[in-house]
Structures are given as structure tokens and as C-alpha cells.
């Protein structure tokens with residue numbers, strides 16, 4: 083099978099996590115740059131990467147990259163790319179674009195030029211003047227950076243954080259991709275109890291349970307490339323079968339999730355059931371000060387409220403202090419907290435062992451990591 087160049091896109095700060103995930107499913111990343119991890123693989127990687135990547139936003143098929151200092155360059159180079167190898171006669175191919183530090187700064191004009199160039203390419207191949215665009219979708223993106231154009235087709239369609247299990251959410255739910263990354267950045271493994279005492283719609287516990295049971299995060303949804311006739315028949319079926327057979331139903335996973343809001347807990351329970359991990363998570367409506375951390379070497383991973391609304395600031399600060407008092411008393415536990423509060427460590431009462439800059443949507447946050455002692459080997463499964 084010929085090799086393809088694929089790009090797994092990621093939110094700022096998560097590129098290294100996505101790189102590790104790719105290696106875990108057998109691919110060798112070629113390069114890692116802001117927001118993207120590029121790798122080469124045959125077409126079987128399209129279903130596999132979409133099904134298995136937990137922290138990536140999308141999987142893009144790279145069609146070409148070239149210098150584009152003028153609209154003529156953009157048109158000619160785009161027209162020369164092998165679009166008809168992928169797009170069938172009835173395929174629809176919407177074009178989106180972005181331009182950073184480039185002479186071709188008008189994104190709508192770049193989009194129109196790329197659309198025209200792709201149409202010209204397909205006209206030659208199919209000997210048709212007009213294309214109905216009623217068939218499968220091939221979302222094209224033209225990305226200009228420092229006068230270089232990168233042309234891609236999006237194989238994912240809907241972004242990968244939409245796993246399909248979350249129907250009920252609280253006011254500020256985490257993206258599933260960020261929740262998965264928070265877990266992967268911790269030292270949690272399924273031999274240790276994981277607690278999210280501010281679980282909201284349950285995103286962190288559900289993603290952890292899926293990791294614990296080795297459930298492919300994309301197994302409950304569909305992807306754009308699933309209806310591409312250009313992919314070998316059976317490649318999706320094969321990848322879905324592999325995902326199904328990889329599930330470790332017997333794995334003992336201990337995850338405890340609670341929230342003060344009983345409505346949120348009900349929604350979290352339903353989301354977990356939808357994700358097929360209802361049985362792995364103990365849910366309860368419990369305020370933070372009543373949680374129990376009985377076992378040793380447990381891991382707290384949580385995303386507290388940020389206090390962004392007027393009047394909430396004092397309550398949130400109180401909560402951060404309370405978190406410090408409760409968590410710090412459990413000396414063998416490791417604690418991971420996502421917060422935009424710059425004075426978080428002061429309020430919590432301890433300096434983090436590591437602080438990682440991330441983005442929760444457009445909000446700049448820090449992932450505060452407080453490492454407990456290393457558990458004895460029987461806990462490290």
C-alpha cells in the first residue's frame with residue numbers, strides 16, 4: 083500500500099501527548115510542531131488513528147505543501163495535486179482556510195481559489211463541467227503560514243472530542259480530548275483508585291474508565307472518511323473489529339466520581355452508561371468536604387470551577403483552599419488540578435511539582451501536578 087502523509091492536530095500544549103498516543107498504536111511521528119504531529123503510514127492508519135487517538139482534535143490527510151507567494155502560485159499548485167485519487171464524481175468538497183504571517187491574507191479569496199483549482203482538476207479527470215456534490219464529504223483546508231500553503235482533507239469530519247457519549251453536560255464541561263490528556267499526563271494506572279470530586283458531567287472519570295478498559299475513544303461515533311469510496315473496502319470494518327476485540331472487559335478499574343450538584347451526577351451517570359463504562363465508576367452527589375480518600379496511593383484528577391462569573395471569585399478561592407486542606411492530608415496521593423488561577427498554589431497551600439501550560443478552549447490554564455510517593459510495585463499494574 084502506498085504511504086500517505088497524515089497530520090494529527092492537537093491543542094497547544096498537547097502535541098507531545100498525541101505523539102505518544104501515535105507511537106502507542108504503532109506509528110512513528112516524523113515531526114512535531116505547533117498544534118500538529120505529522121506521520122507517514124498506509125491508508126489503514128486513517129481508521130485506526132481516528133478510532134484510537136484520545137487527545138488529538140482531527141486526523142488530516144496531507145495533499146501537498148508548497149510556497150504560495152501569489153494567488154497564481156496557489157491556484158497552479160493546488161490544481162496539480164491528485165484530488166481525483168480521493169474525491170469521487172459526486173463527492174462534496176467544502177473549503178475552509180486560515181492564513182498566518184502570509185502575503186495571501188484574504189482567507190475567503192484563498193478558499194475560492196482552492197475551490198476553483200480543485201474543480202478544474204476534477205473536470206479534467208471526470209470530463210464534467212459541474213459537480214453535484216451530493217455524495218460523501220471531503221472537507222478541504224488551505225492553511226497558509228509564512229507564505230507556505232498546506233492543503234489537507236479532513237478524515238475526521240466532526241472533531242474528535244465529540245465521542246458521542248455526552249448528551250447531558252454541565253455549564254463548563256471539559257473537552258473529552260483535554261480530559262484524556264490530563265489522565266495521560268498523570269501517573270495514574272488502573273491499579274490505583276482515581277477520584278474526581280468535582281466531576282460535573284463526568285468527562286474525566288469516563289475517559290479514565292475508557293483508558294482502563296482499553297476502549298477506543300472513537301468507537302461510538304462515525305467519521306468523514308468512513309464513507310470514502312477511495313479507501314479499500316473493509317478497512318474501517320477491520321479497524322472497528324480490532325477496537326472491539328481490544329476491549330478488556332475483565333479489567334478491574336476503580337474510579338470514584340462525585341459532585342455537589344445531584345443533577346450533574348445524574349447526567350454523568352447517564353453519559354458513563356452511554357460510553358459503556360457505567361459499571362466502572364462509583365457516582366455520588368457529595369460535597370467536596372465529605373469525600374473519602376480511604377485507600378493509599380490514589381490519584382485525584384479534577385477540573386474545579388474557575389469563578390469567571392461576577393461574584394463567584396470568593397467562593398472559588400474558598401473551594402481551592404478547601405481542596406488544599408483535604409488533598410494535602412492524604413500523603414500518599416497524587417493530585418492533578420486544572421485551573422486558570424495564577425495564585426492557585428498559594429490558595430491550595432503547596433507548590434506544584436510541575437506546572438504545565440494548557441488551554442481549556444480559549445482560557446489559558448495551568449495543569450498543577452502534585453506528585454505523591456511512588457506506589458509499591460504490586461499497585462503498579
Ligand SMILES: C[S@@+](CC[C@H](N)C(=O)[O-])C[C@H]1O[C@@H](n2cnc3c(N)ncnc32)[C@H](O)[C@@H]1O
Pocket residue numbers: 251252254255256257279280281282283284285286340341342343346368369370371385386387388401
Ligand atoms: C468546571 S465544572 C467540572 C466540569 C467537568 N470536568 C466536566 O467535564 O463536565 C466544576 C464542578 O464542580 C462542582 N462543584 C462546585 N463546588 C463544589 C463542592 N463544594 N463540592 C463538590 N462539587 C462542587 C460543580 O457543581 C461543577 O459541576
